[in-house]
Amino acid sequence: MSFLNNQIKKNKVFIIAEAGSTHNRSLSTAKKLIDVAASSGANAVKFQSFFSEEISIKKNINFYKQFELPEKFYKKILRHCKKKKIIFLTTPFGFKSFNMIKDMVPLYKIASPEINYYELIDEVIKKNKPIIFSTGCSDEKEIVQLVNHLKKNKFKKFALLHCGTSYPLAPENVNLSYITRLKKMFKNIPIGYSDHTIGISASIGAVSLGAKIIEKHFTISKKDKNPDSFFSLEPNELKEMIKNIREIEKSLGYPNKVLNKSIISKRRAGMRSYYAKKNHKKGSKLKDNMFIALRPYEKNSLPINKIKDFYGKKLEKKINISQVLTLKHFK
Template sequence: MNGTIKIGDKIIGDNQPTFIVAEIGLNHNGKLELAKKMIKAAKESGADAVKFQKRDLKSLYKKDIYENPNKDSQSTSYLFEIFKKFELSKKDFIELKKYCEHLGIIFFCTPFDIKSAEFLSYLDVPIYKISSADLTNIPLIDFIISKKKPLILSTGMSQIPEIDFTYKFLKKKKADFSFMHCVSTYPTAFKDVNLKMIPFLKEKYQVPVGYSGHERGIIIAIGATTLGAKIIEKHFTLNRSWDGPDHNISLTPSGFKKMVDRIRVIESALGTAQKNLSRGEYLTREVFAKSLIARKQIKKGEIITYEMIDIKGPGKGLNPQMIGRILGKKAKRDIKKYDFFYQLDI
């Protein structure tokens, strides 16, 4: 049995509904009103929570890179400008959290540095998300643990020894946490998704495990649910053609709703790993199954032989597996030709 964590009034763990997160991230493009529209659309699409990202660029980058991003790689320069352009103000975040509370959807955020985590603590978010890039950032994780809130940690681009290290640190600190299987390529090719990591992580660490997907479409997220993912996180947008690094791998509201609806169907179909026949199966069994019947009239006290038994439908008597239990026994009653053998005949 894997452990559980609690996010607001939601319990995350085995035998609980999948917790579904619309990762808005930076897809609000730095616009407060657009962010609100996305939150409303996510709620209407069935999301349990929306997640944003918070950065303090001065804390995040070396001074020389902060002052001149072009000194580093082209990717760093591109992302720096995106982060700078799309970062919401603290006032915006406060308003968005209140808006989420009004709509009845959970608001939380990924802090990429301690200063951002301090602000999220002020906001009193119910949970913190640690990005794949910060799974090894022990000082950041330690600071967040001190806030006595649960953590969700993505494991993309990390090796097992690194996950082990962070796991042991979290356990030592008695943190409540969940791991997310994740592949940090954008978009992720289906052949690289490696969903079998979900049951592996569950078995190895005995904590709730989720899936943070960067592939296109919904089929992989649905498949992750069948393998035990209890949190599903997918990027969310209103238009995949908008400018920004994540829009093209995101789900629109219609796609997100399809994913949620199908996950809920899968949840109901997964069952309990206990073999219980439904009422419909009992009726079908009676119609199609076979029974042991008397091939001829058998008098009470006669020794029952193979030649006295036949196997015919419907399935109202002893099933054929029981034939060895009545062979060689004395009949306990008079049995008419074509009558069923019953439990009382054993």
């Protein structure tokens, strides 16, 4: 999945700052959102693309109309993203919106309610660009059906996001452990988390469990009266979340035990070697209470967990008080 795979190979999380509809149909606000996402360190900023008539029955069109991102904004938004060196993404909700944005983005995002909308998905995969699917409205059977449908169409460039479609999602309903199950079920598919909780702890926990993509709503101000804003992060919170995620990345490491230079130096200072309590002649037999285990550890000293294996053996050379007992004393 191109840059997304490159992020994952570098043990980096791909972070999507979800602007959603918090632009409030204002180009200047949309640009401010892009500025915030870029300065916070997000990899991408994402909007939502739809025309009311492709998303709802007639009587509800006016409700959705107030959240549309005006078509005339797109080229200006794209240019501003390039200027700020952040990836522009958007979620299409129908054929008209997809045809409008299909050449503007390097990958597509399919929202949770649309992942069984195979007619649209089949059109999207024809472009052969990576697709990220949220799964907030789906049970496990439906997730498996989606994956099988994509495989049937020989489409492999996709990722799945665990998600809960509730705004906001209560902590007791987050179920981050399902990320672990998705990783086991779909071993070669990137798994991430789309976060609708209040705060940043769920996203940080998801990364700790191995999420490779994080999507989080943000806004300029929770007071801007947009229906998404009250559960979204404000700029300082978004920056703090990304800072924490980048620290977690470094902390996760790899599934093998590594003693780095700083640990090795502390190991020497904190671990012990056996030191002679008094002078001992060559030929003395090692027995209890001749040596005492003290800090620091000295390289090539007799391992302190092995000393009883040497009880009764003769010293091959003398050792003076406070000298370290080594294997060479028995050769």
